[in-house]
Amino acid sequence: MxxxxxxxxxxxxxxxxxxxxxxxxxxxxxxxxxxLPDVRTPIPLGTEARQEHRAVMLQHLETIQAIVAALAEEDYRLAQGLTESHLGFFMHRHAMARQDPANFPPAYHDLAMAHHAAAEKLADVIPTQDLKQILPQFNNVLKACVACHLEYRLRSS
Ligand code: HEC
The missing domain is CATH 1.20.5 (Single alpha-helices involved in coiled-coils or other helix-helix interfaces)
Incomplete structure (x- = not known):
């Protein structure tokens, strides 16, 4: 037992x-x-420049959400307006006016410009109201966000 x-x-x-x-x-x-080891290139920035950069990034993410919300509600005018004014070249000039360009490597600037160019293309196709044209361009914008995040990080100077 x-x-x-x-x-x-x-x-x-x-x-x-x-x-x-x-x-x-x-x-x-x-x-x-x-x-994984962090292989991103650090960009040394002062406290204020870092906060400014972060504010732009947080706004980028909110903008992406607002654009998707507008598309989901079929408000194409709003989606186009947000894309143009918050992610396009206008936004780039606005953001750079508050930064010292000398702080950023040229390759960073190129990635930023590629991102704004993708946003302008997205803004151009939104009036077609055709998701088969809109989504691939939207994907290109997000790919541009990801591409830069893979390459760079900020560092306190
Ligand atoms: C040209 C480069 C570049 C592009 C394009 C870019 N980012 Fe960033 N982003 C950065 C860098 C650098 C950081 C800081 C990362 C770090 O230090 O870890 C950052 C940080 C962020 C953060 C974190 C903010 C925080 O709380 O600290 C968010 C959210 C973000 N980005 C969203 C976006 C979105 C959404 C897009 C596209 C619409 C985008 N970014 C495009 C460079 C870029």
């Missing part, structure tokens, strides 16, 4: 450890977050 209980317990323990092994095997296969 006692033997049966002990061997029963052994089976339970073996099953339990088997399970634990399976779990750690699955985390080794990429379920756990992987911490």
């Amino acid at each position: 006692q033997r049966a209980i002990i061997s029963g317990m052994l089976v339970v323990i073996l099953l339990a450890t088997g399970c634990a092994e399976q779990k750690s095997a699955s985390s080794a296969s990429g379920v756990m977050p992987v911490h």
Whole structure:
């Protein structure tokens, strides 16, 4: 009787450890977050310039949300207006008026211009009201956000 209980317990323990092994095997296969080394180029900025840059970025994200909301409501005029005024070249001039261009490497400037150019293209196709034309351009705008985020980070100078 006692033997049966002990061997029963052994089976339970073996099953339990088997399970634990399976779990750690699955985390080794990429379920756990992987911490990649940060290879982005740091841009040294003073406190004020950093805050200004951050404000522009946070506004970019809010603008993207507002554009998607306008598209979802089929308010194409609003979507176009937001894209042009908040992400286009006008916004670039506005943002750069508050920054010292010398702080930013030329390649950063190129990525910023590519992003504004993509936004202008998006603004151009929105009046078609055709999502098959709008979404690929929208994707290009988001790709331009991602491209720069992969390359650069800010650093306190
Ligand atoms: C030309 C470069 C560039 C482009 C284009 C760009 N960003 Fe950024 N963004 C940055 C950098 C640099 C940071 C700071 C990252 C860091 O220091 O970790 C940043 C940070 C941010 C942050 C974090 C702000 C915070 O709370 O600190 C958000 C949100 C953001 N960007 C949104 C966007 C969106 C949305 C777009 C596209 C519409 C965009 N960005 C396009 C360079 C760019």
